[in-house]
Amino acid sequence: MRLAYIWITLLILSILIPAGFWYVDWSKSGDGAGLYSRDWLPEAVFGYWNPDDFYQSVDTVVGEFEGEECVACHRDMSPGIVKDWQASRHAQAEPKVYCSACHGSDHQNLHLPTPDICATCHATQHDQFMDEKRYGFPSHALAMERALDAKHFVDKPKAEVTACLQCHSVATKCDSCHSRHKFSAAEARRPEACITCHSGPPHPDDETYFNSAHGQLYLNEGQDWDWSKPLQKGNYPAPTCAYCHMSEGKHQVADKSIWKFGIKQINPLSSGNVVKRQQWIELCSDCHEAEWSAQQLSAMDRERKQAWSKLDEAEALLKGLRSDDLLSPSIHQRPPYPGDDAHTLLQRERIGFFEGQASAFYNVSPIERDYFDMWYFSNLGAYKGSAHGDVSFINKGHKAMDQQLEDIRRKVTNIRAAGKTEADKTDPENIWLKGEYTEYNREHN
Amino acid sequence: MLRPLFLLTCLLPFSYAESREAVQGDFSHEECITCHQSTEPTLVADWQQSVHASTKPVALCTSCHGRDHQGAAARSRRNDSCVDCHGGGTSPVVHSYATSKHGIIMQLEQKNYDWNQPLREANYRAPGCAYCHFHYGNHLTAKAKPLKPAETDMDRIAGSCLDCHGISYINRLNDNAVSMIEIARMKVREARQLVGEYANEHQAPADAELTGLMQQTKKHLRNVYLGAFHQSPDYQWWHGQPALDGDLLRIKGFISNRQQNTGDADK
Numbered sequence: 001m002r003l004a005y006i007w008i009t010l011l012i013l014s015i016l017i018p019a020g021f022w023y024v025d026w027s028k029s030g031d032g033a034g035l036y037s038r039d040w041l042p043e044a045v046f047g048y049w050n051p052d053d054f055y056q057s058v059d060t061v062v063g064e065f066e067g068e069e070c071v072a073c074h075r076d077m078s079p080g081i082v083k084d085w086q087a088s089r090h091a092q093a094e095p096k097v098y099c100s101a102c103h104g105s106d107h108q109n110l111h112l113p114t115p116d117i118c119a120t121c122h123a124t125q126h127d128q129f130m131d132e133k134r135y136g137f138p139s140h141a142l143a144m145e146r147a148l149d150a151k152h153f154v155d156k157p158k159a160e161v162t163a164c165l166q167c168h169s170v171a172t173k174c175d176s177c178h179s180r181h182k183f184s185a186a187e188a189r190r191p192e193a194c195i196t197c198h199s200g201p202p203h204p205d206d207e208t209y210f211n212s213a214h215g216q217l218y219l220n221e222g223q224d225w226d227w228s229k230p231l232q233k234g235n236y237p238a239p240t241c242a243y244c245h246m247s248e249g250k251h252q253v254a255d256k257s258i259w260k261f262g263i264k265q266i267n268p269l270s271s272g273n274v275v276k277r278q279q280w281i282e283l284c285s286d287c288h289e290a291e292w293s294a295q296q297l298s299a300m301d302r303e304r305k306q307a308w309s310k311l312d313e314a315e316a317l318l319k320g321l322r323s324d325d326l327l328s329p330s331i332h333q334r335p336p337y338p339g340d341d342a343h344t345l346l347q348r349e350r351i352g353f354f355e356g357q358a359s360a361f362y363n364v365s366p367i368e369r370d371y372f373d374m375w376y377f378s379n380l381g382a383y384k385g386s387a388h389g390d391v392s393f394i395n396k397g398h399k400a401m402d403q404q405l406e407d408i409r410r411k412v413t414n415i416r417a418a419g420k421t422e423a424d425k426t427d428p429e430n431i432w433l434k435g436e437y438t439e440y441n442r443e444h445n
Numbered sequence: 446m447l448r449p450l451f452l453l454t455c456l457l458p459f460s461y462a463e464s465r466e467a468v469q470g471d472f473s474h475e476e477c478i479t480c481h482q483s484t485e486p487t488l489v490a491d492w493q494q495s496v497h498a499s500t501k502p503v504a505l506c507t508s509c510h511g512r513d514h515q516g517a518a519a520r521s522r523r524n525d526s527c528v529d530c531h532g533g534g535t536s537p538v539v540h541s542y543a544t545s546k547h548g549i550i551m552q553l554e555q556k557n558y559d560w561n562q563p564l565r566e567a568n569y570r571a572p573g574c575a576y577c578h579f580h581y582g583n584h585l586t587a588k589a590k591p592l593k594p595a596e597t598d599m600d601r602i603a604g605s606c607l608d609c610h611g612i613s614y615i616n617r618l619n620d621n622a623v624s625m626i627e628i629a630r631m632k633v634r635e636a637r638q639l640v641g642e643y644a645n646e647h648q649a650p651a652d653a654e655l656t657g658l659m660q661q662t663k664k665h666l667r668n669v670y671l672g673a674f675h676q677s678p679d680y681q682w683w684h685g686q687p688a689l690d691g692d693l694l695r696i697k698g699f700i701s702n703r704q705q706n707t708g709d710a711d712k
Contacts, residue, residue, distance in 0.1 A: 043624075045617040058613045080567030080609025087570075159624030163672070163682035179546055182570070192549045199544050200683035206544075223556070328701070362690035366698035369691055431697050435635035437628070 034148030036339065040445045043158045049169035050144060051112035061107040070099040084181040097121070118174050128251040138261050139254035144171035151359040155338030157444040167197035185249075186227035191218060191240045198241070201377040203261070205241065208381075208388040214238045215388075233286040247283055256280060259300075262383025263376075264353040265308050268301050296389070303386040303394060307379050310401045314371050317412045318351045326415050327365045334432040335363040335442060363438070367411050374404040471512040474505035481506075491585035499588065504530065519560035524551065527574040537664075541671040541680040547571045548675075567608040580605040592626065592670045622673035625681065629669040632689045633662045636696045643700045658696050665689045 030038030033053040047055035065073075075082045090097035102113040111117075119126035132139035137146050147153055147168035153161050170176040176197070177188040187193055191209060198205035209215040217238035229235040231243045245253045258273050258280075260266060267273065277297055284293035321327050331337075331347045338359050340347060349368060350360045353375075361372045382397025384390075432438075472480075482489050497504035509526045510517040520526060531538050542548045550571035562568035565581050578586055580601045587595035594602070606615045640655060665688040672680025 043617075043621050045621040048614060048617070058611070078567075078607065078609055078611065080570070083567055084570060084609075157624075157628055159621055160628045160686055161682075162621050162625060163678040163686070166676075166678040166681075179550060187550070187553060190553055192552055196544055196546055196549055197678065200679040202683065361687050362694065364694060366695050369694055373691070431639060431701055435639065435693075437631035437635045437693070440628070440631055 032148075032154075034145060034154075036149065036154040039154050039339075040158060043162060045162060046158075046165055048112065049165040050148075050172050051114055052172065055112050057108060057110040059108040063107055064105045065107055066100045066105045067096075067098045074099075081181045088182045088184070090181075090183065112173065114172055115174055125251040132252055132254040135254035135257060138257065140170045141254075142171060143168040151338035151356065152361070155359075155441070155445055157441060170197065189227050189231060189240065189242050190222070191215070191242075194241045202380045204381050204384050204393065205388070208384040208390040208393045209241065211385075211390040211392055212388045214240075215390075239287075244283060256283075259304065259383065259387070262304070262307075262380050262387075263358070268297075268304070300386045303382065307382055307398070307401065310398075310405050311375055311379060314374060314405050314408050315352045317408055318368065318371055321367070321412060321415060322349050322351065324416075326420065327368065328415070329365055329430075329432045333430055334365075335438060337363075363432075367408060367415070370404060370408055370411070374401055374408070378404060468514045470514060472507075472514060473512070474507050477506040477510075488582070488584050491583060495584055495586045496588040497584075497586055522560050522564060522573065522575050522579075523555070524573045524575075531574075537668055537671050537680065537684070538675075541668070541675040541677040541684075542574070544679055545676040548677075564605075565608070572605060577602045577605040592667065594674070618676075625673050626666075626670050629666045629685060629689055632693050633666050636662050636693050639696060639700055643703070647703070652699075655696065655699055658692050658699070662689060662692045662696075665692060 024035070026038075027035055028037050030036075030040075032038070032040040032042055033050065042054050046053075071082055071085075085091050085099070102117055103110045115126055115129060129141050132141040136142070144165075147164045150164070153164055167176075175183065177193050178184060179187060179193075191206075195206035199207070210219060215238075218240060221237060222240075225236060231240075231247060231249050236243055242249075245256075256276050256279050258266070258268055258276050268277075277294075280297060281290050281293045284290075284296070318327075327349055331349050336344070336347065337350055337356075349364070350357045351368065351371070357368075357372060358376070361369060361376070364372075378397045378400035380397075382394050382401065385393025385395075385397060478489060492498055492506075508530070509521040511520050528534060528539050533539065534543065543552065548571075551569075551573055554570055555573075558569055563582060564576050564579055569576055578598070578601075581604075583601055585597055587597045603615060603619070636659065640659060643655075644651075665685055668680045668688070669685035672678065672682070672685055
């Protein structure tokens with residue numbers, strides 16, 4: 001009898017485990033890409049940012065071409081890329097690295113170079129880059145997966161979320177930083193090389209760095225520094241993005257990451273993070289006293305604690321409203337959370353990082369969006385200010401958080417005072433489910 | 446009989462280029478027009494039909510080229526000659542370009558460029574404002590309708606893309622941009638319809654909060670447009686689409702709030 005328990009359990013597991021693997025494989029085998037590939041169709045332009053999954057070569061030119069043959073024709077067709085390549089190290093090398101080395105030679109079956117192709121020659125950098133995956137997100141190497149598997153990316157019309165792939169393609173092509181076809185190391189060492197993606201409300205890396213003492217030095221003198229030098233002690237009077245995050249040219253931005261973009265609360269003094277703090281202090285020691293650097297890290301801990309005390313209060317207020325069914329529109333009165341079936345029984349409003357609110361910035365109640373703005377914009381702005389040494393952004397972020405928290409408190413009081421109205425329960429002309437975009441979004445992903 | 450004419454034709458490009466360098470001194474806008482009307486009548490005519498000639502204040506020859514004939518062309522090819530009138534460095538139109546890869550490369554390399562080169566055939570590694578909007582020195586920057594580049598502009602700009610990029614890439618980018626902007630417009634139309642219905646139903650006077658939110662939708666729609674055509678992911682996205690989502694749900698929140706309140710009052 002007892003043996004039967006074991007056999008039956010083993011039998012069930014031997015079916016379920018392969019079934020699980022099969023299911024993941026099946027769900028990744030759709031026309032889209034990633035975990036939800038069966039739920040969406042790509043735009044034609046996606047192939048340029050995620051070549052492995054989507055690129056289709058043009059077939060207008062027939063034949064095999066190599067070396068100077070490509071150059072001869074493209075000198076007229078697209079002179080810019082030829083001039084760029086001529087100025088690159090690829091054209092100076094012996095033997096030259098011609099177009100066909102990276103793109104192939106069959107013109108009807110060309111490919112766009114992915115990191116794997118660059119790795120043919122640049123194996124060290126590629127290994128370092130791939131090593132990022134060990135540390136989880138945020139990282140460059142996992143960026144594309146992260147975008148494709150994001151619920152709002154899956155849910156929204158694909159032309160709307162094209163922008164996501166433009167930056168998250170840092171995982172799938174090397175020219176995000178080494179712009180084509182010059183692929184200059186010197187260019188990638190400059191802070192500007194990062195800011196096409198590292199700018200804007202959730203990650204104002206550009207503003208916070210340029211405002212900092214480091215950034216001011218760079219802005220004033222950087223033009224005259226010798227950017228051909230490696231990112232090592234003594235080579236640069238002030239650090240840049242890459243100097244700290246890719247020190248000594250190591251193509252690995254994730255191994256020292258403590259605060260994970262400031263997006264969630266972490267323990268900065270966990271055993272793993274203590275090791276990372278030491279790595280930071282060592283890095284800062286290229287110019288600063290170790291003691292001073294440690295103090296900077298502690299100041300950041302305090303700033304983060306302060307930020308999270310505000311965010312926690314706001315989150316608790318919202319969860320309170322949810323418990324008392326006072327969020328309006330409630331989950332049943334609005335389009336489902338991205339990727340959720342409208343009829344799923346166990347639906348609830350997503351509040352905070354761990355419930356997936358990062359995808360819940362639309363089709364939610366205004367007060368949830370208020371919290372999203374506070375958490376995703378004001379808080380992350382303050383975090384970047386803190387990390388990059390820009391006091392103005394710390395103050396700006398905290399001032400905004402104070403205001404938003406006050407606003408949320410006031411609204412919660414009002415909502416509680418009004419209680420659940422009749423209109424709220426029935427809401428016959430539900431404006432939350434109707435409308436041109438809302439309906440289009442429901443039909444298109 | 447034909448010989449002197451032939452000689453003259455041969456000499457023309459030479460003498461013209463020579464004369465351009467030879468002309469020295471400061472000139473007023475009127476003086477520029479008088480002289481260039483005979484040397485480059487098409488250019489002057491193009492400018493006269495362009496938005497630059499009809500805007501207030503008019504963008505004169507000297508606004509972009511300066512008064513000094515020496516280096517006048519090179520001066521106008523730099524982004525600096527456009528930025529001040531187009532809202533300065535922080536305005537969305539300038540900032541969306543500045544954070545694009547084109548803008549970044551320009552920022553890093555412009556001091557090494559030879560600005561005497563004409564705006565064609567990828568003479569510059571990255572395009573500045575003028576490279577696309579004045580490709581081949583064409584001065585007909587047509588009057589763009591709001592959020593829709595005029596056909597003549599688009600043709601020229603697409604032409605400048607092809608100096609570096611393949612035609613299928615450009616076509617796919619353009620198709621994608623058109624759909625992206627249309628989606629943003631849907632959000633604005635959804636908002637506008639709701640606000641219209643609300644105003645009709647309640648005979649309500651224009652509310653400052655609601656008007657403010659509608660203004661925001663216009664600003665954010667424009668950001669999507671600028672982001673799409675200047676290739677700034679940040680403007681397409683963070684300054685654009687999610688910002689519009691926020692506007693839309695706040696407009697809905699405002700209206701549903703009012704509806705509930707008036708519903709209560711009716712009882």
